[in-house]
Amino acid sequence: MADQNSNDEEANSSQQRMHDVDIKTCCYKDHPLVKGMKLKCNHRICKSCHEEAMKKRFEQKKPFKCPRCINPKAFELMNDDIPPNLLGLFNKLQKYRDVEAKLHLQHCPSPGCEKLVQVCSDVQGGENSYLGNEPRGVTCECGHSFCVLCNRPKHDGINCEESKEFCRLYDNPNTRRCPECKNILQVWNMMNKKKVECLVCDTKLEPQDKIHLSPLAFTLTYIFMVFILPVYLGRMVYKRLRARWVKDPEIPDDDSLDGIEEISASCTKCLLITAAVLIGILVGIGVTLGGPIFWIIGYIRVCKLHAAQRREQAKFREEFIVKEGAAEP
Structure with missing residues (x-):
């Protein structure tokens, strides 16, 4: 009997400590520990932020992500924590996702476009299939062409990693594309108003920046x-x-x-x-x-x-990669 009373007192004191402890949650406010919920990624999120995040994701038809680590699997197996007023929307969204996966549909990554693009014309995986083959590009009804694997602009002829590295080099402010051979050049000498000569085709590029002094x-x-x-x-x-x-x-x-x-x-x-x-x-x-x-x-x-420079980069991404990739055997 004494042991049972001591256990009850310890449980009550533990519950009291839980109410007294404040934690930093996703909204960076102090909340009692019992008001926060733990996700699969071991991060905590308060009830109000959880409901607000789910409501926005329902409206945008996008998967849930942890606000701390951006983990899309953090909300899995959390159906019991969904508020009753959002449970119907959650089930509807889950069915919507299942249909997308079965029909091999994907959202267009272009800003402002909410259309779906079929990323696989052959479900059985034939020669027209977009699944398992890298790279594969599709064109949305809005006119935006993108790779179904990395969501970057279509890059036929090179894989996603090569496209990512190539775009990273071209986005560097110290690089510039040769207008003749399309080679990437280092142009830091242009800051001192010096000409840069392409090592491939010997084309001389005039300095564009007239502002900086040596x-x-x-x-x-x-x-x-x-x-x-x-x-x-x-x-x-x-x-x-x-x-x-x-x-x-x-x-x-x-x-x-x-x-x-x-x-x-x-x-x-x-x-x-x-x-x-x-x-x-x-x-x-x-x-x-x-x-x-x-x-x-x-x-x-x-x-x-x-x-x-941004216009030149956009033109490079949309035209040059596609043309050069199509020219390769």
Whole structure:
């Protein structure tokens, strides 16, 4: 009897501790442990997030995934945890998935397209079958062509791994495609406005980026703007102020201060401070206005350059891979 009472007390204390412990769930909020549910991937998800995720997946007709590890099998064998108001939608979606698998249908990966594409024209696996053969491309009614195995653009002639590696190289901002032989080139020298020569067909590519300066040019420009130009302007302002102070109408054109009457040390100090303040104001205005203006100009040119590069990449993916793959035996 005493052992039974001790077991009951231990169970009650354990239940109380479960209510007291807070955990970090998918929505990054503190919830008592009993309000969270454990998935097959050992991650926890709160009831509200579970219901919201299922509702969205029902509407989108997509499989469930864990919000932490994106595991599509995390929600398997979790039918008992489905809210009663969503159970009918869940069963309907499961039947919908079974029909898709039996008829070998697949959703078009194009954004905004919800149409289904038959990825196997021969269920028995004949020569027209899309199953088990790599690569295989299909075209949706929306006009988008894609590979049924990797969902990337159709890449006849090369397998999915080769297509992935090729697209990764081409997406690199330091690479560019030769317009003659279609070879991938390293173009980091174009940042310094140097021509790049293709090693296959000897075609010379002109630099596209006119914005960047070489390290030496940038260093010299910085030294000139920060040190030389302010000193030169300050000297000119000081000469004119000193000439007006002594009422000398003639200001020498050269850099020397000959021909200007001597003035006291206090007046010289005052003129130097005045010239420094004026130059500081001018430099501040120039930096305040010139910085944003040059930044906007550079940003617009960079956006145009990236847009042209994206158009070239899209054209490469949609046309070049298909044509080159079809040309191979």
